[in-house]
Amino acid sequence: MSLQERAKFGSKIGVILATAGSAVGLGNVWRFPYMTGENGGAAFIICYVFCIVVLGLPCMISEFVIGRNARSNTARAYHKLGGRSPWMVIGYLGVLTGFLITGYYAVVSGWCLQYIYASVSGCLHGNPQFIRDYFVSFETDPLKPILCTIIILAITHMIISRGVKRGIEKASKMMMPTLFVLLLFIVIMSCMLPGAGRGISFLLKPDFDKMNSDVLLGALGQSFYSLSIGMGCLCTYASYFSKETNLAGSAVKIGVIDSLVAILAGLMIFPAAFSVGVEPDSGPSLIFITLPNVFHQAFSSVPAVGDAVAVMFYALLSLAALTSLISLHEVSTAFLSEELKISRSRGALIVTVLCTAVGVFCSLSIGGYEGLQLFGRSLFDVFDFVTGQVFLPVVGFLTCIFVGWFLPGQLVRDEFTNYGTLKGSFYRLYIFSVKIVCPVCIVLIFLHQFGVI
Structure with a gap:
């Protein structure tokens, strides 16, 4: 596809909502x-x-700099700017990372769909042990999680097949505002519960004695994963930006939206949890095991309201998961359609089929099928570990080195300032961060998660 033919987002709000949708996902709400x-x-x-x-x-x-300047899929972008040097491997690793994440992320996204149904049908009424047993029973079922995975990938496929403007941008313009409305409504409901003030205080009143190196490094890792850095999503979406798009300004807006959703998710969950005496450190089980019980208890006097809040909550989760799945799917779709010179719809179909296969194996691997394990872990856990704790930090680190030390400084400055049409007041601070601060921070994250520091 030539430069003139390449698709573009049709509006500034489309750029922000689509790219923010890429960043906003289960990482923010879960x-x-x-x-x-x-x-x-x-x-x-x-x-x-x-x-x-x-x-x-x-x-x-x-x-953004790499994607918009190269105007191509993630793998070809690094190849264009890096030539036949080893730097081109970063792009291929980014595409592989996005593909693997799409497969296993769709499994968890499918769980959200199941919990919408469970909330509507009243299957989540019972004591905490009943709700825990419900989740374990569903997770280990050989068919139900797979069906949910196929449904969420089919929805993603339909959106991706319609293209950038009619598919990704149009869907983002509908889903992101809906996500915010649902989020704000549940936040208000949660903060009105008796005893909710303790949860609000926990979330907004800092205890500086709890700040230590583990908290800082945990926050570094969360910020990195929350913004979808290193997955190829941002680079691919940037290739659809117009030359008038303010890269730094867009990044700030997306960062604000992403952080706002995360904080609002906290305001949605913790006031309700404190209201019924649930500890805030319930861990990864918070969403699928702890919260159904929280909703049931918090609105015990009016069960219908509790059911409605649960339905809205899992609808919110599904929307957040879907916006991220769309961007992850697009990474592989753009790669296949451009590199194999096939139609977009055909490329999307190939990606959907392959990701469904990955999702099926990942789902079965946590459903008790011991044959689908590697190194004593389920395939789901292996993919999660390899992509999240190895590939993402490596791609992020190498991208910073590539932009900060390898690309011509004038090229980076031109993209940052839109070829002189913007002031670029923070360019020096940006390039210092990319050259020094970001690589050091990423190395610290990488070493910390393996217990080296």
Whole structure:
């Protein structure tokens, strides 16, 4: 596809909502709250916002620079700008990372669909042990999770097949505002519960005694994963930006939306949890095991309201998951359609089929099929570990080195300032962060998660 023929987002709001949708996902609504609960509440949030500014935004802008300048899929973008040097491997690794994440992320996304049905049908009424047993029974079922995975990938496929403007941008313009409306409504309901003030205080009143190196490094990791850095999504979406798009300004807006959703997710969950006496450090089980019981108890006097809140909550989760799945799917779709010179719809079909296969095996691997394990872990856990704890930090680190030390400085400055049409007041701070601060922070994250520091 030539430069003139390449698709573009049709509006500024489309750019922001689509790219923010890429960043906003289960990492904001699921991972952020339990990370906050385990790391001291407001103290973690302060560290997180600091890390978004110091690490997240420079890395995001760097992917924007590469994507818009190369005007191609992630793999070809690094090949174009890096020539036949080893740097081109970064692009292929980014595509592989996005593809693998699409497969296993669709499994968890499918769980959200199941919980919408469970909330509507009243299957989540019972004591905490009943709700735990319900989740375990569903997770280990050989068919139900697979069906949910296929449905969520089919929805993603339909959107991707319609193209950038009519598919991705149009869907984002509908889904992101809906996500915010649902989120705000549940936040209001949660904050009105008796005893909710303790949860609000936990989330917004910092206890600086809880700030330590573990909290800071945990916040660094969360900021990195929350913004979809290193997955190829941002680079691919940037290839659809117009030359008038303000890269730094867009990154700031997306970072603000992403952080706002994460904090609102905390305001949605913790006031309700404190209201019924649930500990804030319930961990990864918070969404599928702890919260159904929270909704049931919090609105026990009016069960219908509790059911309605649960339905809205899991609809919110499904929307967040879907916006991220769309961007992840697009990475592989753009790669196949451009590299194999096939139609977009055919490329999307191939990706959907392959990701469905990955999702099926990942789902079965946590459903008790021991043959689908590697190194004593389920395929789901292996893919999660390899992509999240190895590939993402490596791609992020190499991208910063590539932009900061390898690309011509004038090329980076031109993209940052839209070829002189913008002031670029923070360019020096940005390039310093990309050259020094970001690589050091990413190395610290990488070493910390393996227990080296």
